[in-house]
Amino acid sequence: MSADQRGENRYDYLIVGAGYAGSVLAERLASQHGARILLVDRRPHIGGNAYDEPNEAGILYHKYGPHIFHTNSEQVSDYLSQFTEWRPYEHRVRAVVRDKLVPIPINRTTLNELFGLDLKTDEEAADYLASRAEPVEDIRTSEDVVVNAVGRELYELFFQGYTRKQWGLDPSELDKSVTARIPTRTNTDDRYFADTFQAMPANGYTAMFENMLDNPLIEVRTGVDFKDIRDSVDYDHLIFTGPIDEYFDFRFGKLPYRSLKFDHQTLETERFQDTGTVNYPAPDVPYTRISEYKHLTGQQSPVTTITYEYPSAEGDPYYPIPRAENQELFKRYEALADATDNVTFVGRLATYRYYNMDQIVGQALATFRRMDEKRSAAPREAEVEAA
Numbered sequence: 428m429s430a431d432q433r434g435e436n437r438y439d440y441l442i443v444g445a446g447y448a449g450s451v452l453a454e455r456l457a458s459q460h461g462a463r464i465l466l467v468d469r470r471p472h473i474g475g476n477a478y479d480e481p482n483e484a485g486i487l488y489h490k491y492g493p494h495i496f497h498t499n500s501e502q503v504s505d506y507l508s509q510f511t512e513w514r515p516y517e518h519r520v521r522a523v524v525r526d527k528l529v530p531i532p533i534n535r536t537t538l539n540e541l542f543g544l545d546l547k548t549d550e551e552a553a554d555y556l557a558s559r560a561e562p563v564e565d566i567r568t569s570e571d572v573v574v575n576a577v578g579r580e581l582y583e584l585f586f587q588g589y590t591r592k593q594w595g596l597d598p599s600e601l602d603k604s605v606t607a608r609i610p611t612r613t614n615t616d617d618r619y620f621a622d623t624f625q626a627m628p629a630n631g632y633t634a635m636f637e638n639m640l641d642n643p644l645i646e647v648r649t650g651v652d653f654k655d656i657r658d659s660v661d662y663d664h665l666i667f668t669g670p671i672d673e674y675f676d677f678r679f680g681k682l683p684y685r686s687l688k689f690d691h692q693t694l695e696t697e698r699f700q701d702t703g704t705v706n707y708p709a710p711d712v713p714y715t716r717i718s719e720y721k722h723l724t725g726q727q728s729p730v731t732t733i734t735y736e737y738p739s740a741e742g743d744p745y746y747p748i749p750r751a752e753n754q755e756l757f758k759r760y761e762a763l764a765d766a767t768d769n770v771t772f773v774g775r776l777a778t779y780r781y782y783n784m785d786q787i788v789g790q791a792l793a794t795f796r797r798m799d800e801k802r803s804a805a806p807r808e809a810e811v812e813a814a
């Protein structure tokens with residue numbers, strides 16, 4: 428049904444959450460299907476965790492921690508490029524280890540600087556790492572992955588303290604998937620990501636979301652929780668991008684998340700550190716990393732804004748805790764979701780998995796394609812019935 432056939436308070440879709448998942452679907456359904464959308468978010472802004480804004484000093488900072496865009500998917504970069512120009516940016520991270528600032532992921536430079544070596548080739552670095560590695564027969568945990576690849580000393584220097592802080596658990600208690608993502612390099616490439624497309628939206632993430640949602644068929648209401656409007660809004664279909672356990676009133680218990688506290692500071696100095704992020708793996712430092720936004724955004728100013736990240740058990744849900752029993756609990760909620768008609772669950776909180784921004788854009792575009800196929804199939808089914 429088209430928008431003008433409906434009453435003012437009727438919507439084709441109610442979409443909960445104005446992050447990537449909700450905003451991409453709102454944009455696709457409005458622009459491609461002419462659907463009328465109500466998009467709500469309980470936070471006072473759009474953009475979800477990628478939200479950025481200028482602070483009092485005029486520095487563009489990321490309210491929920493530094494977000495760096497990178498992808499290998501042309502489909503995703505092409506899609507987002509409709510709504511933003513890009514500023515090329517390759518993220519670099521250093522770690523403070525034994526009072527030295529060394530590249531992370533571990534590469535040949537890291538080994539040379541930390542151990543006073545002079546490894547000149549990939550082969551020499553690979554041989555060195557192999558000589559440090561302590562083979563683990565049955566790799567089950569994060570600790571096994573790292574010790575097996577680089578040995579106990581590098582494991583303790585770079586991973587053990589950081590992981591304990593980040594997750595509140597020892598690496599020996601975490602799935603191998605947690606550190607399986609962290610590459611070790613034998614060359615001197617010190618970029619944090621190796622993706623083909625690495626760039627920041629030229630005017631920031633929030634401006635990109637504003638462009639995405641700039642359609643008269645999309646009504647955006649921020650500062651509005653789903654539970655406060657679920658019974659008063661008239662809609663055909665619900666798209667839910669919030670926490671799946673919350674949707675089902677925590678019927679089977681809470682899905683465990685790790686949270687973060689962000690301490691944003693503006694300093695009267697032009698530059699605070701040499702790279703966008705510096706990690707602090709040492710267990711006696713309470714924060715995990717410090718990021719400086721001007722590296723990411725290219726903004727010029729005599730002052731600078733940095734963010735300290737303090738992992739925390741309490742607060743907004745950021746990282747699903749990757750343990751087998753949590754996945755089992757999620758599967759019970761997923762089964763309920765599959766049996767719930769007329770609701771589409773999409774996004775990182777509804778699928779209880781850590782995803783990067785590009786993966787969520789990809790997930791939302793795939794969800795739209797499925798809806799689109801269903802819609803094109805529908806008239807044919809009706810024709811068959813009539814025949």
Ligand SMILES: Cc1cc2nc3c(=O)[nH]c(=O)nc-3n(C[C@H](O)[C@H](O)[C@H](O)COP(=O)(O)OP(=O)(O)OC[C@H]3O[C@@H](n4cnc5c(N)ncnc54)[C@H](O)[C@@H]3O)c2cc1C
Nearest residue numbers: 444446447448469475476492494495653669774775783784
């Ligand atoms: C500290 C940190 C750093 C990150 N850095 C990067 C990075 O560098 N690069 C990268 O690619 N990815 C990064 N990510 C991941 C990125 O944030 C996510 O991939 C992305 O935000 C997921 O989008 P989403 O729409 O699924 O979820 P979200 O962005 O979380 O959006 C969901 C929205 O739903 C709203 N909501 C939930 N429940 C309700 C309700 N009941 N009623 C109304 N609204 C509701 C929430 O308020 C939220 O705004 C980072 C994540 C974190 C935590």
